[in-house]
Amino acid sequence: MHPSAGVWSPAMNATSEVDEENSSLFxxxxxxxxxxxxxxxxxxxxxxxxxxxxxxxxxxxxxxxxxxxxxxxxxxxxxxxxxxxxxxxxxxxxxxxxxxxxxxxxxxxxxxxxxxxxxxxxxxxxxxxxxxxxxxxxxxxxxxxxxxxxxxxxxxxxxxxxxxxxxxxxxxxxxxxxxxxxxxxxxxxxxxxxxxxxxxxxxxxxxxxxxxxxxxxxxxxxxxxxxxxxxxxxxxxxxxxxxxxxxxxxxxxxxxxxxxxxxxxxxxxxxxxxxxxxxxxxxxxxxxxxxxxxxxxxxxxxxxxxxxxxxxxxxxxxxxxxxxxxxxxxxxxxxxxxxxxxxxxxLSSQLGMYIYKLSRWNSDSDLSYCGPSSFTTVNNTTKIYGSDGRSFRQQRCPDAQSESMKERRTTGTLWVANRAFSHKATRGGERRPTNGGPAKEENKKEEKSWDYEKSDQLDELEKQRLLSSTGEY
The missing domain is CATH 1.20.1070.10 (Rhodopsin 7-helix transmembrane proteins)
Structure with missing residues (x-):
């Protein structure tokens, strides 16, 4: 046995007190x-x-x-x-x-x-x-x-x-x-x-x-x-x-x-x-x-x-x-x-719509919807979501929309006229050249062009449509 074993000392008492204090603190x-x-x-x-x-x-x-x-x-x-x-x-x-x-x-x-x-x-x-x-x-x-x-x-x-x-x-x-x-x-x-x-x-x-x-x-x-x-x-x-x-x-x-x-x-x-x-x-x-x-x-x-x-x-x-x-x-x-x-x-509640409008107030993503290909994008959006075609883009860009509509109506009129002229010539036994071919191809290109629009534009258009018409929700 060690000589100091079993002998009390102040140092041992201080150590035990510190251990107890640390234990209580822990x-x-x-x-x-x-x-x-x-x-x-x-x-x-x-x-x-x-x-x-x-x-x-x-x-x-x-x-x-x-x-x-x-x-x-x-x-x-x-x-x-x-x-x-x-x-x-x-x-x-x-x-x-x-x-x-x-x-x-x-x-x-x-x-x-x-x-x-x-x-x-x-x-x-x-x-x-x-x-x-x-x-x-x-x-x-x-x-x-x-x-x-x-x-x-x-x-x-x-x-x-x-x-x-x-x-x-x-x-x-x-x-x-x-x-x-x-x-x-x-x-x-x-x-x-x-x-x-x-x-x-x-x-x-x-x-x-x-x-x-x-x-x-x-x-x-x-x-x-x-x-x-x-x-x-x-x-x-x-x-x-x-x-x-x-x-x-x-x-x-x-x-x-x-x-x-x-x-x-x-x-x-x-x-x-x-x-x-x-x-x-x-x-x-x-x-x-x-x-x-x-x-x-x-x-x-x-x-x-x-x-x-x-x-x-x-x-x-x-x-x-x-x-x-x-x-x-x-x-x-x-x-x-x-x-x-x-x-x-x-968006179905007034408070939610107000918060959504505030979050979109400083967004400038809608400025890109006046581009030349936006008309086909709007057509695609209205086909998918069943709206009447009066989207938020139409309110922001009325001039561009009216020009696109005029061009489309002119193209459609030419195509119908050429189509009727071609039918007349065929029934008369004569085969005359018509100008309907290029117009028809152009019309088909317009109808198919929405397939190649970017999906993010569709999402953004839907968000803007929700802002203008909240009655659906």
Whole structure:
């Protein structure tokens, strides 16, 4: 034994006091971060997420009237599950921190815990399974399109979403019997407390349900499967991009006018949107999966005694809340149809129209619509959107429009006159030369020229048409 062993010294006492002070400071910092994450940040993202998710569901259901792709059934179901998860996270973590300053284990509020705890696990399980089915659907669509065409019908997708949701509810039912509320009395005063049941303390139940089944169907295996399928989908998207570039013309102007390339570009963007939704979910679910595995390895009681472990649990819960509240931004950035529906809804109100006009007030993109080829562009726009042809461009450039109309009427009159003269000559048995040939060719060129207008001009004309006539929305 060392001579100084077991001998008290002031230096040893000072060191222990410093360690205790550092430990208390670290514990206070962890508690402050935990209160910030579970309280204010979670409440903010829960409120904004519920509002934006409800608006997203409204957009998807509104598009269903005009014909919706089957993929929107996945997105609607996922958004509903994630909205329910946000509501449960608010009741389970955020509201107690805002009301009492910490999570409570006794009092009248704990009567909500058995239901909220069960439904929180149900919503998380449902979200995982819906994202997994969405990933499998995208994998089949990109890597095995023939098989996807056979099984990816709307009716089958609806039945699949209902079946997966019911299975998630039944899988999470045992959670309801893991905790219960019981009275705790002292000196004649009783208070309700939350406690674990004997089922939760059963080692066989814990090993089978929480370790084996949870890792197979909720945490570890779905996470690994999502990672593998997402990687495979990303490689398939890169291959599709390379193939599209090899098939389409390399010239940017020609590529922008090619309808086939535009269609493939839209499909590519929609696939990127879905991959981002999957990847975002995967990133937010990795940390809870790691924490769950560590908890099973070291034991629940030892794991929860560590303040650092509690902080990681709070961070993982906040990541899940952040993931569930941010899908709207992915939809609006990468979903062209979703963005257009949002714009139409915004323009249907006076406030939205006023904001839209303010945002377009300093835009000078409408100055380019007085060019020589704008008449054919307007004709194409009115054919596509069913308007009467009185677009915003006509109001801005009346002289150019009237000149174009005069030229077109003159050309049409010459063509009709030459056509009648040619018929007369033919019926009289004489074949006389006519001037209808060049005029007819010119007319055909005018009718076909709109096929070669740039697609961005059509989009800008539609925006200007929306400014001049808001009655359609």
């Amino acid at each position: 514990t206070a910092l962890v508690q402050m971060l935990s209160h910030l994450l579970n309280g204010y940040l979670t409440a903010f993202f829960v409120v904004t997420g519920i509002v934006l998710n409800a608006f997203s569901v409204y957009i998807f259901l509104r598009c269903e009237r005009t014909g919706t792709p089957a993929i929107q059934y996945y997105l609607v179901t996922l958004t509903l599950w994630q909205t329910a998860l946000l509501a449960n996270a608010f009741l389970l973590y955020s509201l107690p921190n805002l009301l009492f300053g910490h999570l409570v284990s006794q009092g009248s509020y704990v009567h909500l815990y058995p239901y909220v705890y069960t439904f929180a696990n149900t919503t998380h399980t449902g979200s995982v399974w819906i994202v997994l089915t969405l990933t499998i659907d995208r994998y089949l669509a990109l890597c095995q399109p023939l098989k996807h065409r056979a099984i990816g019908k709307k009716s089958r997708v609806r039945r699949l979403m209902v079946g997966v949701s019911i299975m998630a509810v039944f899988f999470s039912l045992p959670r309801f019997f893991e905790v219960h509320v019981e009275p705790w009395c002292q000196d004649g005063h009783c208070v309700a407390t939350i406690d674990r049941t004997e089922l939760f303390e059963n080692k066989i139940y814990w090993s089978v349900y929480h370790v084996v089944l949870a890792m197979l169907f909720v945490t570890l295996c779905p996470c690994l499967l999502l990672f593998g399928l997402t990687l495979r989908i990303s490689l398939a998207l890169r291959s599709a991009i390379a193939k599209r570039k090899s098939l389409c013309a390399p010239n940017a102007d020609i590529d922008a006018r090619n309808k086939k390339c535009q269609t493939s570009r839209k499909e590519h963007k929609s696939n990127i949107m879905l991959v981002l939704v999957i990847a975002k979910f995967l990133v937010s679910d990795i940390l809870p999966t790691v924490i769950d595995v560590l908890e099973h390895l070291v034991g629940q009681s030892a794991f929860m005694r560590s303040p650092l472990a509690s902080l990681f649990v709070d961070i993982s819960n906040f990541l899940i809340v952040l993931n569930c509240s941010s899908n709207f931004w992915v939809f609006i950035v990468w979903g062209k149809r979703f963005r257009k529906s949002c714009r139409n809804i915004m």
